[in-house]
Amino acid sequence: MSYYKAVIAFLADSNTQMSFSQAWELDAPARRYQYLDQKWDLQAGPRDSILLVQVRYICTLTKAGQDDLIIPMKSFQGRLKDGDPTYLSIIIPNGKDYAADIALRMDGALTIVREGVQEDGAVKSDQIVSVTLEEIRQDRGADSSSLTLSGHETITYTTGQKRMALEGASYRAEYSGKRRFRCRFDQELRPGDIAQIKATEEEMTVGEISYQVSPTVTVMEVAEV
DSSP: OOEEEEEEEEEOOTTTOOEEEEEEEEEOSOSEEEETTEEEEOOOOOTTSOOOEEEEEEEEEEOTTSOOEEEOOSEEEEEEESSSEEEEEEEEETGGGTHHHHHTTTTSEEEEEEEEEETTSOEEEEEEEEEEEEEEEEEEOSSOEEEEEEEEEEOOOOTTSOEEEEOOOOEEEEETTEEEEEEOOOTTOOTTOEEEETTTTEEEEEEEEEEEEOSSOEEEEEEEO
16 A cells, blocks of 8 residues: 655744645555645655655745845736736735835736645656736734735737646636636646646637635636636
């Protein structure tokens, strides 16, 4: 019987490396396991040789003349769309601690990267989105504060660049003949890809992808071009 262990971590503090995390262990012969809407292909191993997989979502703000700034996140959401501006919004806990550094990098590039780190140290990085920082909003409560950063970027994608099998479809709708599915989050999917919906055995060219990611919720909706 194969034995698996994996951890998903959501980077919360770039200085202390404190993070929200969830972990699971699985006794099963299958190579694929689903948790918190994240998709894994794990390598099997004996009980005394556990493979650890850790996932980090890392936000970096870069601007010419300034050092790169890694920003802690509480959550992020966005939209990828061909032709129309791609959109990203992130929420930063304890925002007042980072407000001055972020203000210095206004109009810089706000980028989200997903890193998968294995026990042997191998790292696979996928850039999810990069936009120009356009707006900084501060929200204050009695004992805490947060910042919301948002921005846009117009990106042209190539139609039919790759075929992607999407799993976990939980919702299907059709508006003016255009289909929309709610599926498990796949960080490699892009507008212009051919989406293969496994649950319904349908195919469509992706026109828009919207998503929301946090330590407890991961939602992705895919709309036909």
